[in-house]
Amino acid sequence: xxxxxxxxxxxxxxxxxxxxxxxxxxxxxxxxxxxxxxxxxxxxxxxxxxxxxxxxxxxxxxxxxxxxxxxxxxxxxxxxxxxxxxxxxxxxxxxxxxxxxxxxxxxxxxxxxxxxxxxxxxxxxxxxxxxxxxxxxxxxxxxxxxxxxxxxxxxxxxxxxxxxxxxxxxxxxxxxxxxxxxxxxxxxxxxxxxxxxxxxxxxxxxxxxxxxxxxxxxxxxxxxxxxxxxxxxxxxxxxxxxxxxxxxxxxxxxxxxxxxxxxxxxxxxxxxxxxxxxxxxxxxxxxxxxxxxxxxxxxxxxxxxxxxxxxxxxxxxxxxxxxxxxxxxxxxxxxxxxxxxxxxxxxxxxxxxxxxxxxxxxxxxxxxxxxxxxxxxxxxxxxxxxxxxxxxxxxxxxxxxxxxxxxxxxxxxxxxxxxxxxxxxxxxxxxxxxxxxxxxxxxxxxxxxxxxxxxxxxxxxxxxxxxx
Amino acid sequence: xxxxxxxxxxxxxxxxxxxxxxxxxxxxxxxxxxxxxxxxxxxxxxxxxxxxxxxxxxxxxxxxxxxxxxxxxxxxxxxxxxxxxxxxxxxxxxxxxxxxxxxxxxxxxxxxxxxxxxxxxxxxxxxxxxxxxxxxxxxxxxxxxxxxxxxxxxxxxxxxxxxxxxxxxxxxxxxxxxxxxxxxxxxxxxxxx
Numbered sequence: 001x002x003x004x005x006x007x008x009x010x011x012x013x014x015x016x017x018x019x020x021x022x023x024x025x026x027x028x029x030x031x032x033x034x035x036x037x038x039x040x041x042x043x044x045x046x047x048x049x050x051x052x053x054x055x056x057x058x059x060x061x062x063x064x065x066x067x068x069x070x071x072x073x074x075x076x077x078x079x080x081x082x083x084x085x086x087x088x089x090x091x092x093x094x095x096x097x098x099x100x101x102x103x104x105x106x107x108x109x110x111x112x113x114x115x116x117x118x119x120x121x122x123x124x125x126x127x128x129x130x131x132x133x134x135x136x137x138x139x140x141x142x143x144x145x146x147x148x149x150x151x152x153x154x155x156x157x158x159x160x161x162x163x164x165x166x167x168x169x170x171x172x173x174x175x176x177x178x179x180x181x182x183x184x185x186x187x188x189x190x191x192x193x194x195x196x197x198x199x200x201x202x203x204x205x206x207x208x209x210x211x212x213x214x215x216x217x218x219x220x221x222x223x224x225x226x227x228x229x230x231x232x233x234x235x236x237x238x239x240x241x242x243x244x245x246x247x248x249x250x251x252x253x254x255x256x257x258x259x260x261x262x263x264x265x266x267x268x269x270x271x272x273x274x275x276x277x278x279x280x281x282x283x284x285x286x287x288x289x290x291x292x293x294x295x296x297x298x299x300x301x302x303x304x305x306x307x308x309x310x311x312x313x314x315x316x317x318x319x320x321x322x323x324x325x326x327x328x329x330x331x332x333x334x335x336x337x338x339x340x341x342x343x344x345x346x347x348x349x350x351x352x353x354x355x356x357x358x359x360x361x362x363x364x365x366x367x368x369x370x371x372x373x374x375x376x377x378x379x380x381x382x383x384x385x386x387x388x389x390x391x392x393x394x395x396x397x398x399x400x401x402x403x404x405x406x407x408x409x410x411x412x413x414x415x416x417x418x419x420x421x422x423x424x425x426x427x428x429x430x431x432x433x434x435x436x437x438x439x440x441x442x443x444x445x446x447x448x449x450x451x452x453x454x455x456x457x458x459x460x461x462x463x464x465x466x467x468x
Numbered sequence: 469x470x471x472x473x474x475x476x477x478x479x480x481x482x483x484x485x486x487x488x489x490x491x492x493x494x495x496x497x498x499x500x501x502x503x504x505x506x507x508x509x510x511x512x513x514x515x516x517x518x519x520x521x522x523x524x525x526x527x528x529x530x531x532x533x534x535x536x537x538x539x540x541x542x543x544x545x546x547x548x549x550x551x552x553x554x555x556x557x558x559x560x561x562x563x564x565x566x567x568x569x570x571x572x573x574x575x576x577x578x579x580x581x582x583x584x585x586x587x588x589x590x591x592x593x594x595x596x597x598x599x600x601x602x603x604x605x606x607x608x609x610x611x612x613x614x615x616x617x618x619x620x621x622x623x624x625x626x627x628x629x630x631x632x633x634x635x636x637x638x639x640x641x642x643x644x645x646x647x648x649x650x651x652x653x654x655x656x657x658x659x660x661x
Contacts, residue, residue, distance in 0.1 A: 017657045018650045023632050026650060028657055038551065040501035051644070054654075066499065079499040086501050130550040130574060146552035146578035147503075148643070156647045158654055162630075194486055195544040198573060228547060230573050294486050294547075316485050316542075409549075411495045418518060430490040430548060432513050 004269035007235050008166050008201050011141045011266065015124050017158055024160040030123040032153050033109045034061035034096065036087040037411070038128030042151035043090040055157045056095040060118055061087060064108045065411050067101050069374050069401035076413065094154075107377020107403045110134035110345040114218065115377055117247025121236040121263035126153055131345045131427065133224040136233030137217035138240055139266050141201070143231040164201045164230050165275035171206035173283040178461035180355075181216030182347060182425070182444035184208065185223045186288035188280055190298035197229025200276070203268060204234050208282035214243040215349045222346045223427050226295040235267035289332045289457050290429045290442040292320035297429070301447065301459045305330045323431055324439050325419070333457050335441070339422035340371035340452040341434070342445050343401075344408035347425035348376030352445040353384050357392045359449035359463055365397035366455030372399040372414065374406040398452070410435045423451040470583050471640030475564045476609040477537030480528055481601035487541055488548035489575060493557040506553055507560030527602075538608050540598050541568040543591065546575025555582040565610050567617070569594060580633050581643065585612055587627045596623070612637060 018026035032055075039061070046053065053059060066080040075081045084101070091098035099105040105112055110131050113119040121139035126132060128150040135142035145159065153159055169188060202224050204217075212220065217234050224232025234240075241260045244250050251259060286300035297320060299305070308328045311317045321328060326335065342348070342356050353375060365371045373393050375381040381403055384390060390400045407414040408426035410433070416422045418437030425448050426433075429440040443451065446460045497509040514526045522529045528536070539558070545568040546554060555578045558566070566584060569591040579586045587610070597619065600606045609618045612634060618624045635641070647654075 018653050026647065026653075028654070037498050041503045041552075044501070044503075049644070077499065083499050083501055128550060128552075130548065144550040144574055146550055146555075146574060146581065148552060148578065148581035152644050152647065155644050156654060157658075158647060158650075160643065160647070194547060195570060195572075198544070198570060225548075228544065228572060294488070313485055315483075319484070409490075409495050411498065428488075428490070428548060430488045432494055433490055436494070436513055436518065 004271040004273070006166050006268045006272045006274060007139055007203065007233060007266050008141065008164070009272070011122055011124065012163065014122070024162045026158050027124055027161050029126055029153050029157055029159055030058060031113070031118055031125045032059045032157075033113055033125065033127035033132070034059060034150070035065055035109050035127070035129065036063050036083045037065045038147050039090065039150055040083060040086045041147050042128070042154055043094070045151040046154060051155045053094040053096065053154045058157060059096045059154070061091050061096050062099040062106055062109050062112060063087060063101050065405045065409065067402070067404040068412055069404045069406050069414060072101050072402060080412070104378055107379065108345045108348065108405055110218075110222065111348060111376035111380070114138065114214070115247070115379060117244055117250035120244065120250065121240060122266050126159060130225045131222050133229065133232045134218050134222040134345055136221040136224065136231050137214060138244070139233055139236035139263065141231055141233065144225065165199055167197065167200040167202050168274040168277040169202050169204050170277055170279045171204065171208040172279060172281050174208045174211055175282045175285060178446065179285055179287060180444040180446060181212050181219040183285055183288045184282065185220045186290065186295065186298045186442060187285045189223065189227050189296050190288065191280060192227065192278055194226060194294050194296040195228040196278070197224060197227035197232075200229050202227065202229045202232040203274070204232065206282070209234060210237065213351060214239060215351045218349070219346055223295065226427060236263045237267065287444065287447050287460050289447065290440070291324065291326060291332065292317070293323055293429055293431050295427065295429060295442060298442070299332060301332050301457055303332055305332070333459070335421070336456045337421045337423045337441065337451050338369055339416050339420050340365075340369060340448050341374070341407040341422055341424040341426065342372070342448050343374030343376065343406050344426035345376065345405070346427045347445050348374060348380070350380050350383055352425065353380070353389050354387070356445040356449035357389045359446055359460065360396040360398070360453060361392050363396055363453045365452045369452055369455055371397065371452040372401055372407065374401040374414070375403050377403045407434055409433060410438075416440075423448045423457065469581065469640045469642060472564065472583050472585060472637050473613055474609070474611050475537065475585070476607065477564065478533070478535055479538045479540055479597065479601040479606040479608055480533045480536035481540045481598045482528070483542055483598050483602070485542035486544045486547055489546055489551050489554040490548055492546065492554040493551065498551060498553055503556055504560060506557035507562070510557040510561045532605055535562070537562050538565045538567065538610070539563050540594060540601060541566065543569045545571050547572040550574045550578070552578045552582070555579045555584055559584055567594065580637065583637065583640070585610065585637060587617070587629070589625060589627055593625055
């Protein structure tokens with residue numbers, strides 16, 4: 001036996017193409033996911049320099065950020081339309097597979113990668129999108145890159161990377177009933193801050209993490225970037241293997257068994273040493289609601305907004321409260337909302353929709369609240385419809401949409417108006433994120449569903465008979 | 469990429485922490501397929517009100533900061549989205565140097581690829597210049613080769629930057645060109661899989 005290694009050590013070693021003292025390593029990339037917003041300038045750069053896409057077979061594209069979710073055929077914004085057409089042309093010219101707006105595999109890039117089995121343990125995965133950390137749920141080393149790096153990966157299938165430090169985020173105990181993966185990651189970011197992960201790859205460990213479904217693990221890893229981390233991952237186990245079995249891009253039969261064995265070997269060794277470890281107790285975590293303008297500004301639903309005399313960076317907190325139209329020491333349950341968004345690469349998967357539907361079933365969205373559900377992919381939408389979830393949502397007064405990023409960043413028509421207040425299952429509550437002047441509160445799908453019914457935040461454990 | 473070594477310029481102090489890339493360039497401006505022309509949208513909703521008029525409460529609009537090319541900011545500058553439109557907007561507006569106690573990883577890398585020098589300086593050291601620039605005009609002189617910043621009043625701060633980043637900025641090297649020198653190794657790696 002050699003020296004005990006973390007999963008990051010093991011993946012890194014297998015992907016080093018070139019190494020030189022005092023410089024970043026040149027890493028090989030196994031999967032490059034592409035979408036319409038951050039790629040056009042990269043393809044243009046290749047054209048100008050007369051370069052080709054080195055490995056179209058390791059590249060996969062979809063349209064998600066801009067796509068309309070109401071009526072696919074109505075794109076009012078010509079600039080957005082042009083961006084999508086540009087992606088189509090770039091994919092055709094370079095032989096890259098594209099799941100366009102009408103394709104059965106279309107969806108949010110971080111939802112379809114796992115769904116198709118393109119995402120696998122041990123792979124290096126990049127995409128011109130910061131939420132690429134989502135794929136770390138499978139024990140892949142996955143991180144977001146800028147457009148110059150997209151161009152670099154298209155041209156060379158490699159990327160220069162400084163070896164990141166590793167941090168174990170150890171979650172002790174298990175989550176209580178009605179407390180979700182979303183609450184776990186919000187609580188982690190709230191406890192340790194929005195920059196505690198800078199320079200690190202986070203590995204989530206512990207009983208609560210092991211007990212999460214793959215969908216829950218994706219929610220956790222998805223928001224690693226909100227902690228500043230380069231990437232976040234979870235060592236593969238039987239849950240990982242089971243999820244990937246039978247997926248379109250995963251081999252079958254004996255080849256699968258061999259692969260599964262390899263995947264399990266990737267898990268961090270028992271005595272491996274991390275550069276740092278932080279610990280959080282899952283038993284103490286309650287359903288979370290963000291009150292401010294970054295994802296670290298979160299409190300339990302039964303808490304209040306901060307007391308200005310008890311905070312660091314008082315001016316920033318004051319500005320956040322002002323933007324959010326809230327007072328200090330205000331009870332979270334007193335905050336009334338007028339929009340609800342269930343969707344995004346954080347929380348738009350089938351189980352998210354199932355759990356939200358269980359809350360709203362037989363109830364009515366509060367008068368004056370506009371609530372929309374945007375499935376993460378076309379395939380999730382179909383499956384949800386098979387189960388009758390669309391009917392549950394529509395009967396309760398929700399709008400049922402086509403797949404896309406939608407109101408998470410409001411690049412399409414799904415915008416929260418100025419001064420509007422949204423309970424959102426997405427990942428960022430930055431100023432103006434869901435629309436200029438819009439106010440975002442990050443919550444789990446269950447909490448968003450309950451807020452839609454009540455018109456203000458409530459402790460979803462009140463609905464315990466449904467979520468237990 | 470254009471090479472950069474020394475830069476002397478007017479400072480704009482933006483004393484806020486966790487300035488995210490959604491603030492640097494809001495999403496409605498990400499639909500264009502060009503790399504240029506994003507400067508007009510920089511800090512859009514901080515600079516302009518809902519009718520598109522300049523806000524009087526955002527100091528980048530003030531006469532004394534026109535022509536600023538060095539940005540001072542708080543911790544964790546550039547957090548959030550990976551959009552390279554953020555450094556494109558900053559560079560297009562005229563910023564060549566950004567000084568902050570810390571940067572988000574992706575933003576830091578994106579800046580380096582666009583000829584912007586991101587400089588990390590401890591908050592305690594930055595404070596004095598932040599206040600000076602808030603009170604009146606401050607000009608700083610940045611020397612990448614020597615890794616120093618001076619203020620004309622005798623104050624000089626030395627900063628750290630990884631040697632390979634410095635080398636690339638000083639020479640204006642294109643990453644892809646450098647990597648293609650390793651073509652044989654990439655091919656060998658692919659063949660061995």
